[in-house]
Amino acid sequence: MTEVLLEIKDLGIQFKTGEGVVQPIRGVNFSLKKGETLGVVGESGSGKSVTSLAIMGLLPEKKSKIVSGSIHFNNQDVTHLKDRQFRKLRGNEISMIFQEPMTSLNPVFTIGEQLSEPLKQHKKMAKKDRKEAIINILKQVGIPRAEQIINEYPHQLSGGMRQRVMISLALLCDPKLLICDEPTTALDVTIQAQILELMKQIKSEKDMSLLFITHDLGVVAEMCDRVVVMYAGEIVESAEINELFDNPLHPYTKGLIDSLPTNNTRKSRLFSIKGQVPRPDEIGKGCAFANRCPYAFDKCIASAPPTFSTGEHLSKCWLQEPERQVKIQ
């Protein structure tokens, strides 16, 4: 049996806001096996980025609190790890690639200086070895002129090249887990395809698990073995990738699939799910998707559905309770 690298159980996170305390993450459960690529998909406001920040130990300390559940990484409970202890894991065993490299790369340091830091901190490498390791990793991610690029600043590179630098930064210390938060959203379509191809290639070469966070089910289809769908701070569906596309069990997932462009829809208007993800303070006692759901019925308004399972395929929707089992068309 494949070993589990990351396990999240019943995770609940609260935030303090000007209007009071809200809970954007409500009982999230999922696991990631060693060597697996798991997609976490949902619209903005679904809670996927907050979940990834919790895994990285990067939740704002004064404003947020983990109020339930646990996060285990590589058999270690990291739920309430102090920042000092987390720093040993971050950039070393767990790395993250963000959407916009300019927010993560420091504009006043050269590429070489920025890539040097994790090797100094985590690997205690000598200066000469660091330079060699940096040039190697830049070449691995397809950066031409690696020997010159190390002396350049982020603003001197194109968006695609900056994202490749970010990927090399994340891979420097051979992490066990790489979290990619919308890594290609800010890039144009051609560069996006190149970066996804590069990530697939790196994934096959290194013994690493990938957590792919995106609003784009098309990217998930390209990259992932399994997917969890998040809505309003909960997991509403999870399944193996082909099963999810062939047989979605939650109306929200079906809406996301129908929103994907196909050759036939190129000229016509794309389907989109009406309305928006509710804010945490707007969620009532029923299903959080009820006001956008074409299948909603009385029970959905009265109480929130539990998670129903059909083998490994999980769905949080009353349509899947055993006596109902409605097929989503």
Ligand code: SF4
């Ligand atoms: Fe729609 Fe009801 Fe299922 Fe919620 S529980 S997704 S409202 S059918």
